[in-house]
Amino acid sequence: EAQVTQNPRYLITVTGKKLTVTCSQNMNHEYMSWYRQDPGLGLRQIYYSMNVEVTDKGDVPEGYKVSRKEKRNFPLILESPSPNQTSLYFCASMGPIRAKGRVQYFGPGTRLLVL
Amino acid sequence: GNSVTQMEGPVTLSEEAFLTINCTYTATGYPSLFWYVQYPGEGLQLLLKATKADDKGSNKGFEATYRKETTSFHLEKGSVQVSDSAVYFCALRGTSGSRLTFGEGTQLTVNP
Numbered sequence: 001e002a003q004v005t006q007n008p009r010y011l012i013t014v015t016g017k018k019l020t021v022t023c024s025q026n027m028n029h030e031y032m033s034w035y036r037q038d039p040g041l042g043l044r045q046i047y048y049s050m051n052v053e054v055t056d057k058g059d060v061p062e063g064y065k066v067s068r069k070e071k072r073n074f075p076l077i078l079e080s081p082s083p084n085q086t087s088l089y090f091c092a093s094m095g096p097i098r099a100k101g102r103v104q105y106f107g108p109g110t111r112l113l114v115l
Numbered sequence: 116g117n118s119v120t121q122m123e124g125p126v127t128l129s130e131e132a133f134l135t136i137n138c139t140y141t142a143t144g145y146p147s148l149f150w151y152v153q154y155p156g157e158g159l160q161l162l163l164k165a166t167k168a169d170d171k172g173s174n175k176g177f178e179a180t181y182r183k184e185t186t187s188f189h190l191e192k193g194s195v196q197v198s199d200s201a202v203y204f205c206a207l208r209g210t211s212g213s214r215l216t217f218g219e220g221t222q223l224t225v226n227p
Contacts, residue, residue, distance in 0.1 A: 031213050033213075033214075035217075042204060042217040042219040042220050043204065043215075043217040043220075045214060048214065050213070058214070090158060090159065092159075094213060103149070104161075104215055105161075106159040106160070107158055108157060109157070
């Protein structure tokens with residue numbers, strides 16, 4: 001089954017304690033992206049990756065890091081989480097630019113609470 | 116830059132009522148337009164899409180028409196069901212890029 005998986009689904013942590021949210025896709029997609037969802041703001045892009053070892057900032061990258069060492073994985077790293085990073089996080093992937101009508105597929109979400 | 120504006124929610128309807136959720140956009144060129152749905156506790160699922168002007172996307176009784184002249188992509192359904200209760204997001208992808216720009220989301224609640 002084609003899917004995007006994220007782990008963990010729920011996480012409670014404390015300020016300053018480094019954490020990583022994993023994302024994996026099994027569709028051989030080149031493009032992957034992280035979003036955060038906050039009430040009244042919709043989804044905002046944090047980082048994206050066009051392919052292995054190619055990453056770039058989205059609209060709200062501050063306080064986050066990513067890496068893309070393998071095509072299927074795109075972890076989101078919070079080196080020193082703060083309460084304003086409490087949010088619902090989604091990973092997404094998408095097929096190549098040359099594919100017509102391509103669509104982003106989303107993971108189930110990770111709900112993060114930073115105390 | 117690109118932007119998407121959705122009608123403010125929440126929207127509460129009775130079962131079998133007609134639904135319209137307005138969506139307008141600002142973008143250069145010819146973006147692709149999408150509606151995503153988020154059911155409680157789940158991730159986003161693509162509901163429908165349109166990739167060029169006058170295209171109509173449809174799925175599960177929902178429809179939206181890409182109107183270039185009014186820069187709109189309003190979501191409609193003739194008769195909503197309780198199971199349609201969810202958050203609906205309008206989104207666009209620019210002509211040359213991969214990034215999705217989302218609206219704020221509209222919470223729909225359908226009562227029996």
